[in-house]
Amino acid sequence: MSYDKCVRCGSCLQFCPMFDATGEEQFSPRGKAYLLQVMDQIEDDEELAKEFRRLLFECSLCGRCEETCSSGVDLLRVWHEQRAKAIETHPEEFAYLEPLKDALANVKNIYGLAAEDRAIYWLDELEDEIPGLADRVYEKGKTTENIIFLGCLMSFRGSQIPVLRSLFQTLEKLEIDYLVMGAEENCCGHPLYLMGNEKGAQELREHNKKVITAAEAKRVISCCPGCLIQLREHHNLEGVEALHHTQFFDRLFEKTKKYDQKEKFSYHDPCELHRILEIKTEPRSLIRKMGIEFKEMDLSCCGGGGLLRMTDPNLSDKIIQLRVAREGVKDTTVITACPSCREQLLGQDLKTKDIVELLSETLDGGAD
Ligand code: SF4
Numbered sequence: 430m431s432y433d434k435c436v437r438c439g440s441c442l443q444f445c446p447m448f449d450a451t452g453e454e455q456f457s458p459r460g461k462a463y464l465l466q467v468m469d470q471i472e473d474d475e476e477l478a479k480e481f482r483r484l485l486f487e488c489s490l491c492g493r494c495e496e497t498c499s500s501g502v503d504l505l506r507v508w509h510e511q512r513a514k515a516i517e518t519h520p521e522e523f524a525y526l527e528p529l530k531d532a533l534a535n536v537k538n539i540y541g542l543a544a545e546d547r548a549i550y551w552l553d554e555l556e557d558e559i560p561g562l563a564d565r566v567y568e569k570g571k572t573t574e575n576i577i578f579l580g581c582l583m584s585f586r587g588s589q590i591p592v593l594r595s596l597f598q599t600l601e602k603l604e605i606d607y608l609v610m611g612a613e614e615n616c617c618g619h620p621l622y623l624m625g626n627e628k629g630a631q632e633l634r635e636h637n638k639k640v641i642t643a644a645e646a647k648r649v650i651s652c653c654p655g656c657l658i659q660l661r662e663h664h665n666l667e668g669v670e671a672l673h674h675t676q677f678f679d680r681l682f683e684k685t686k687k688y689d690q691k692e693k694f695s696y697h698d699p700c701e702l703h704r705i706l707e708i709k710t711e712p713r714s715l716i717r718k719m720g721i722e723f724k725e726m727d728l729s730c731c732g733g734g735g736l737l738r739m740t741d742p743n744l745s746d747k748i749i750q751l752r753v754a755r756e757g758v759k760d761t762t763v764i765t766a767c768p769s770c771r772e773q774l775l776g777q778d779l780k781t782k783d784i785v786e787l788l789s790e791t792l793d794g795g796a797d
C-alpha cells in the first residue's frame with residue numbers, strides 16, 4: 430500500500446486546493462493518508478471510517494498532491510481505489526450519486542436527457558450559421574478521417590455553444606474531413622471512472638469504440654480533457670489516435686495570422702490536460718502562434734473536477750473564488766481549453782475563451 434510511504438512531511442499541503450479552501454488537515458492529502466494508516470491499525474472504528482469515506486469525495490482529483498510527493502505516494506491511484514471500495518462497500522452513503530448512475534445506465538448521458546438529443550441543441554443553434562452541419566452528424570454507413578467526440582457538457586449545455594461554433598467554423602474553414610458522433614455518442618465513462626465504477630464505464634466505452642471503428646476514423650478529437658483521458662487511456666482504440674483539439678490544430682499551423690488583441694489575457698491550464706494527460710506544449714504553442722500575449726496563471730485547480738461540483742458545490746466555488754482573487758484576473762479574459770473549467774470560470778462571471786475561439790477569430794479577422 431503506497432500510502433504507507435507517507436512520512437507526513439507536509440509538502441503536499443500548500444498545493445492542495447481542498448486544504449487551501451478549508452485550512453483543515455483532514456481535507457489534505459497528508460490528512461487522508463494518515464487516516465488510512467490509522468485505520469489499518471484500528472480496524473473497527475466505524476465512525477472514523479465513515480468520515481474518511483466522506484472526505485474521499487471532498488477532492489477535485491487535481492493530481493497536485495501526487496505531483497508534489499517526494500516520497501512517491503501515488504496518491505491519485507490511492508484516491509481512485511479508495512473511492513471504488515467506499516462505494517462498493519457502503520452504497521447507502523452515496524445515494525446522492527444514484528440519479529447520475531441511473532442517467533448514465535439508461536440514457537448514456539449525465540443529464541438524464543434523451544440519448545438522441547445529443548445532436549439537437551447545438552445543431553438547432555448553429556445549423557443556419559454553418560451550412561451542411563447536419564450532414565456532419567455521424568450515422569451508420571458514414572465514414573471519416575476525423576471523428577469529433579463532444580462529451581456530455583458540450584453536447585447539452587448552452588454555455589458551450591460559442592466553443593462549438595468556433596470549432597465547427599474552424600474545421601469547415603480548413604476543409605477538414607470530419608463527422609460528429611452526435612446521437613451515437615455515449616458518455617465517455619469519466620464520471621463513473623471517478624467513482625471507481627470500472628464496469629459501468631466500460632459498458633459506455635464499448636459502444637463508443639464500435640462507432641469510432643465503424644466510422645473508420647484515424648483520429649478521435651475532443652475538446653474535453655476528461656473525455657480525452659477516457660478515449661486515450663481506456664477505450665482501447667486500435668490504430669486510432671485520440672487528440673485534444675489544441676493538439677490537432679497546433680499540428681496544422683507553422684504560424685497563423687496575428688490575433689487582433691484588444692484585451693488582456695491569462696491562461697488557466699486545466700489540471701486533467703496538463704497534469705494527467707501531460708498535454709502542456711500544444712495549447713501554449715497554438716496561443717503563441719497567434720501572437721497572443723498572455724499571463725500564465727499558477728498551475729492550480731478550478732475546483733470543477735473529481736465530482737466535487739456534485740459532492741460539495743460550495744467548496745468547489747470557494748476554490749475558484751480563491752484562485753481568481755489570488756491571481757488578480759478579474760480584468761482579463763481567461764483562456765482555457767476544457768468545458769468544465771469554462772463552466773467554473775463563467776460561474777464567477779469571468780470572461781473566458783477556449784483556444785479554438787481565439788483561433789476561429791484569428792482565421793477570420795487576424796492580420797497577415
Ligand atoms: S508530500 Fe507525500 S509524504 Fe509528504 S505529507 Fe504529502 S503524501 Fe505524505
Ligand code: SF4
Pocket residue numbers: 444445446447448456457458487488489490491492493494495504
Ligand atoms: S487530488 Fe488535488 S484536491 Fe485531491 S487531495 Fe490531491 S491535491 Fe488535494
